Amino acid sequence: MNAAAYVGRVGSLAVALGVGIAVATGYGAGMAWADPSATGASSAESSETEASSTGAGDPAEPASAEEVDPESETDLEDESELELEIEDESEPDAEDESELEPESEADVEVDPEPQEEPETAPEAEPEPEPEAEAEPEAGQPDGADEAPAEEPVEPSLTATSNAARFDAGEDVTGKAAFDDTVGAAVPETTAVTITSFAAQTMSPTAATIPLNSPAFPSLRPWPTAFDPATAITYVTGIVFSLVNAVLAPFAAGLPAPPSGPPTVWTLLAWVRREIFNSTPxxxxxxxxxxxxxxDGEVIITGNVGIxxxxxDPMFYTVVGRPLNGGVVDVDADGNFTYRPMNAMAAVGGWDAFTVVADDQAAGLHVHGPGGLLQFVPIVGNLVYPGGGHRTTRTVIVNVTAVEGVDLSFPDGFHWGVAHSGFQAEGGPGVPMDVNSDWYRWTHDPFNQQLGLTRGVPEDGPGAYLNYDADAALARDELGMNTFRMGIEWSRIFPESTASVDISDEGGGVSLADLEALDALANQEEVEHYRDVLASLRAHGxxxxxxxxxFTLPVWVHDPATTRLLVQVGLPAHSAGWLSSSTPVEFEKYAAYLAWKYGDQVDYWVTLNEPFPPILTQYLSPPIPGSPIPHWPPGIVRPDLAATFLVNQAKGHVAAYDAIHAWDTISATEGQPAAxxxxxxxMxxxxxANPNNPLDVQAADAWNRFYNLWFPNAVIDGWVDANFDGIxxxxxxxxxxKDKVDFLGVQYYGSSPMQGFGLAFIPGIPFLQGIPVQCSPSSPSCSDFNQPTDPGxxxxxxxxxxxxxxxLWITENGIADAGDSKRPPYLTNHIAVVQDLVAHGVDIRGYTYWSFVDNLEWAHGYDLHFGLYGSDPTTPELERTPKPDSIAAISAITGANALPIELLQKYVPSVV
Known part of the structure; x- marks a missing residue:
């Protein structure tokens, strides 16, 4: 399971902590005031979260506020050097990261390239016919047809789009940052290939220039110290956001001039229109x-009726995607074109999408006395959201079934289930791994006394012992052909590997280094995991x-000492991903696994969800009942988020290279070795209210940072170390750059956001609102208060x-104790995957989380994601099947397609 399942609980406690933390302690990441408005788009027009935006004026260039002067930011971005090259950094952090020398180029902003006005519906050349079969390239699965890394093949999702396009060199806080560029996955009357994906990847424009490494706030004598400059940058950010909120109403430009000759009546009509304008x-x-x-596709056309x-001219914007997995486009006149996903086209049903109509393109005007609230920063939008400029409609369409819809998946598609070592291995009779940070954390008396952790691994499902029977169930009963599992670092290396120096011999892990690591490894555990992998393969x-x-050896991360020392800004030697030595140790570990298990493993995931722990670990006060779960080290130091992420990015890059260097054997014929x-x-x-610019701003900020920071870093090579989004x-x-062969996607549900117009928490500029939770009593809400949302x-x-x-869906699932919501969840989410694959998106596999109910981190055993329950009181660690869910997923895997009978049962029926 994932840290992100918990982030919806960040909410009001985070807001209360924010300003007090900044003023009282004076710390946070530099430039913590990043704001969508800083990019030049007004809050009213900033709608990355909304899928496609069109209007009668010039939809490619909405009115915007002045851009931030790069020179005005230099005083706030003075940062020290932190060496980026993956090298030996095993010395104490207080010594090797204490440089105070500012970087000479750290504040040079990349000038965006001049933009051309995009066409509202660009035509693309048809997809070329595939050439004759060729041998797959190294590093690619059999059958892959991919270009070299320098020129990645763009996904061939067919669509038309009239959303604005942005240049790859542009400030990423622009519209292309999260959603608009790919938001136009719309039904096609003629097949058109999207050509805007390259812009979305934001590839570096100056990759050949020698550059300094990512840097952190310059006044820190060691990585975990407070930065006194943050109070200044934080308060400056608040002021900056307020100024932008004041200027936002004027971003639409001057009022439209009177129409006709300037007679008295014409002028009076003009005054009425400008001051008493009517809401759409x-x-x-x-x-x-x-x-x-x-062309064989079901297409529904109509008008949104706004x-x-x-x-006045209006912009029409679709919020997100249609609820039940379809795609839609709305043109400048409010006409929509909707295509259902294949599953709904085959059996019929209903879908819904939300459209926002905005008349601000007409220039500055006021919607009566209440509209004057638009000139009151922030509060005005809380009282009268949008100032009367916006109107929202949810359009519900019924789809009539048609025959002949292809519901199949490609041959060789990977169907899998998953669990992780710490969550599933423990149980009665299991030799416990007492050397991980999470073992220490769940047994910490302070945490247990306050109820900050619930459950211990000793009560788990015992996968450490039951792995062979689990593999048999996964294959024979579920019909899977893949099993995602974790290898516990602390089981393989219970003691430190810092004595193995990999900086000699030109750097990197050598054979001599691996032999030295082998001497330090726990060989019983090494053989245990070889047995587990052999069992999986034996079962197909x-x-x-x-x-x-998530878990780390306690010699890498000692949560007890880290909590005490880092909270007050003191150096901590074993501080997990805050320590500069951790990426180096992780590189050694990854290389060792590749060396030991390369003949059994071809598919590797380096890190599980690197971004979410910045909330659960560094914005986690020890308060019983807190909406934020308490993960080790459980401190309130959000200013350390960037340090945590940059070190993980360094670790991933090093691990990627190490695995490719030492896994040189294809475990399965025809597959890449690694x-x-x-x-x-994601x-x-x-x-939460599409009419409210504050909610739009909060959602946009979340989407840009939470969903994209890490892919930007290790695919595009943009390491946003100062967290300013520029x-x-x-x-x-x-x-x-290009340090992934595939991108794993983990998804559980969406999150409505209520914005408050400011980034209240220093160091976490993307948290500008409160995630809204749903009630588990709703059939469309998980037991973890998260909306289920195939769209x-x-x-x-x-x-x-x-x-x-x-892409590879490495986790998708739902917490559902009653097993009543899981079967429709499975069916409709897998139906989305089938539709995307059928329309050209390269998705290699689908993995359900989880195989068995297990320890959901600090939340204990209360959340049930598994296809099986577990009774740890039985000697067999008995697996309790959940029949409806198992029937649904096994029907799909068995057919390698979506069975009509299953769709008729679970696809939302016509309303």
Whole structure:
């Protein structure tokens, strides 16, 4: 399971902590005031979260505020050097990261390239016919047809789009940053290949220039110290956001001039229109729509039924994606074109999408006395969201079934289940791993006394002993051909490997280094995991190995001492990913696994969800009942988020190279010897009220940072070390570029956001709102208070595909104790995958989380994600099947397709 399942609980406690932390302690990451408005787009027009935006004026260039002067930021970005090259950094952190010398180029902003006005519906050349079969390239699965890394093949999702396009060198806080570029996955009347994915990847424009390494706040004498400059930058950021909120109403430009000759009546009419303008009007009923079959695709066309009484031009924006997995586009006149996913086309059903109509393109005007609130920063949007400029409509369409829809998956598609070592291995009779940070954390008396952790691994499902029987169930009962598992770092190396120096012999891990590591490894555990992998293969299951699934050896991360020392800003030697030595040790560990298990494993996941722990670990006060779960080290130091992420990015890059260097054997004939990626949890944030610019701003900020930071770093080579969302020369690192063979996507649900207009928490600029939770009593809400949203699954997969790498769904699942919500969840989410694959998106596999109910980290055993339950009180560690869920997923895997009977049962019926 993932840290991100918990982030929806960040909410009000985070807000309360924010300002007090900054003022009282004076710390945080530099430039913590990053704000969508800083890029030049007004809050009213900033809608990355909203899928496609069109209007009668010039949709490619909405009115915007002044851009931030790069020179005005230099005083706030003075940073020290932190060596980026993957080298031996095993000395104490207080010594090797204490440089105070500012960088000479750290504040040089990349000038965006001049933009051309994009066409509203660019035509693309048809997909070329595939050439004759060729041998797959090294590092690619059999059958892959991919270009070299320098020129990644763009996903061939067919669509038309009239959303604005942005240049790859542009400030990433622009519209292309998260959603608009790929948001136009719309139904096609003629097949058109999207050509805008390259812009979405934001490839560095100055990759050939020698650059300094990512840097952290300059006044820190050691990595975990407080930065006194943060109080200044934080307060400056608040002021900056307020100024932008004041200027936002004027971003639309001057009022439109009077129409006709300047007579008294004309002027009076003009005054009425400008001061007493009418809000866009939603018709009482949705105008009739029609369904047709175009090139074998079901297409529904109609009009959203929103008009402007004053005749002002309007922008129409679709929020996110249609709820039940379809795709839609709305043109400048409010006409929509909708295509259902294949599963719904085959059996019929209903879908819904939300459209926002905005009349601000008409220039500055006021919607009556209440509209004057738009000139009151922040508070005005809380009282009268949008100032009367916006109107929202949810359009519901019914789809009539058609025959002949292809519901199959490609041959060789990977169907899998997953669990992690710490979560599933423990149980009665299991030799416990007492050397991990999480073992120490769950047994910490302070945590247990306050109820900050619930459950211990001793009560787990015992996969350490039961692995062979689990493999048999996965293959024979579930119909899987892949099993994702983790190898516990602390089991393999219970003692430090710092004595193995990999900086000699030109750097990197050598054979002599591996032999030295082998002498330090626990050989019983090495053989145990070889037995586990052999069992999976014997049962016809392809192993996918996660190198680390959150847990770290206690010699890498001692949570007890880290909590005490780092909270007060003192140096801590074993501080996990805050320590500069950890990427080096991780490189050794990854190389060792590749060397030992390369003949059994072809598919590798380096890191599981690197981004979410910045909330659960560094914004985690020891308060019982806190909405933020308490993960080790459980401190309130959000200013350390960037340090944590940059070190993980360094670790991933080093591990990627090490695995490719030492896994040179194809475990399965025809597969690459090593196919390496990381698992990226993605939560599409949506504005809770699409009419409210504050909610839109909060959702946009979340989407840009939470979903994209790590892919930007290790695919595009943009390491946003200062967390300001602006690509500068010192942040572009060619040595980080294209360090994945596939991008793992982990998705559980979406998150509505209520914005408050400011980044209240220093060091975490993307948290500008409160995630809104749903009630588990709702059939569309998980037991973890998260909305189930197949459309959100499509959204994040389209965004992930925009990076031009193959995708692998490494986790997807739902907490559902009653097993009533899981079967429809499975069916409809897998139906989204089938539709995307059928329309050209390169998705290699689908992995359900989880195989068995297990220890959900600090939350204990209360959340049930498994296809099986577990009774640890039985000697056999008995597995309790959940029949409806097992029936649903095994029917799909057995047919390698979506069975009609299953769709008829679980696809939402016509309303």
């Amino acid at each position: 009007h939603v018709s009482a009923e949705l105008p009739p729509y029609t369904q047709s079959l175009v 008009t402007d009484p004053d005749g 299951l392809e192993p996918m190995v996660t190198v680390t699934h 196919f390496v990626g990381f698992s990226n949890n 939560i599409p944030a949506r504005p 690509k500068t020369l010192d942040e572009i690192h060619p040595e980080f 959100g699954f499509r959204e994040v997969l389209e965004v992930a595909a925009s990076y031009g790498k193959p």
